[in-house]
Amino acid sequence: MKVVCAGGGPASLYLAILLKLGDRSREISVYEKNAAGATYGWGVTYWPDMLHTLMSHDDVSARAIEKESVRWSGGVAHIRDRITRHDGDQGYAVGRHRLLEILADRATSLGVDVQFGRPLTPGDPSLEGDLIVAGDGSRSVLRDHYPEHFGTQVTLGHNRFIWLGTTKVFRSFTFAFVETEHGWLWCYAYGFDGTHSTCIVECSPRTWQGLGLETAERADALELLEGLLAAPLQGHPLIDRTDGGALSSWQRFRTVTNRVWSRGNMVLLGDAAHTTHYSIGAGTTLAMQDAMALAQALQSSAPLPSALERYEQVRRRELLPLQSAARHSANWYENLTRYIHLEPHEMFALLGQRHSPLLPYVPPQLYYRVDRAVDRAQSLRSLKRWLGPRVARLMQKG
Missing domain, CATH: 3.50.50.60 (FAD/NAD(P)-binding domain)
Structure with missing residues (x-):
């Protein structure tokens, strides 16, 4: 063949x-x-x-x-000037x-x-x-x-995004949400070797145009993004393609x-x-x-x-x-403003639930409370299943 x-x-x-x-x-x-x-x-x-x-x-x-x-574990979210963390995912x-x-x-x-x-x-x-x-x-x-x-x-897709790198090595999957005078801008970042991380930056068309990213020269755009994402980047630069190919561009998925x-x-x-x-x-x-x-x-x-x-x-x-x-x-992400006003830990929890078909139709805070209640109920049921046989054996010994 x-x-x-x-x-x-x-x-x-x-x-x-x-x-x-x-x-x-x-x-x-x-x-x-x-x-x-x-x-x-x-x-x-x-x-x-x-x-x-x-x-x-x-x-x-x-x-x-x-x-x-x-290998990375857990997640970190920078929301305005606050940070929230989630353990577990690897x-x-x-x-x-x-x-x-x-x-x-x-x-x-x-x-x-x-x-x-x-x-x-x-x-x-x-x-x-x-x-x-x-x-x-x-x-x-x-x-x-x-x-x-x-x-x-x-x-x-509706939003604009650009795929960049950085010398900041993220040990957890990291999100950062920054409010600008033209709307919200955010990034997803994760380390992939000992010296670099991927950093995908995304925003709405309104924010993209309002910040001048539609027409900005590449060096000016990177400098602007570095300033907006200064907290998670901690002074590290954003880097465009280094493979000799065409420069990265803003895209719609x-x-x-x-x-x-x-x-x-x-x-x-x-x-x-x-x-x-x-x-x-x-x-x-x-x-x-x-x-x-x-x-x-x-x-x-x-x-x-x-x-x-x-x-x-x-x-x-x-x-x-x-x-x-x-x-x-x-x-x-295209409806970020529906969730961004929540407390950081609530917003991060719903970020993890963003695949749910119910989330767009349920008030965010109500969905968060129901989701937490279900988690607690499942934890209690798991504890009950774990304790049941052990209590029974203790009673038999008694």
């Missing part, structure tokens, strides 16, 4: 690894338009259960990813550049032909194989060559959906097939899970069209709750 993958992101590289592990005789090529080492973004997040899943599929690459990852982050290096090295070691600086466009002679994988991102060139077939729809995911022997993978809002921190995980599902479908003896249909059915079903959570999460 000859497989050609367009795009050298996590989805395509991980698919190549899994397909080679499943059958070493497969001829697999991955073509990436950017040069080796050139990538957008800073760090990507994933969760402990994802690490376990990676271990079960390929422990070699999983252990390399774990070794290069930073996750991992790894530099996107390092993740791609690990996956490319592993794929190459298994015999995959990984070529950098080599874009694939419709009509390219290299697009000949038993399976063509369009893993070339949300703006997929291969997919967009057949717009009527795939039925691609792109919905733009692109939610991509497709009516179908395959055409003949071509199949969509990762962001080419679907995107989920960055505020749930699952983009890379979902892309690699696509690769797992596609590799699994191709392991069967079913004809290729049936295998591709099975892959699509499985992933659509698995994505439904996450896509719903992402929509509610994006909506929470």
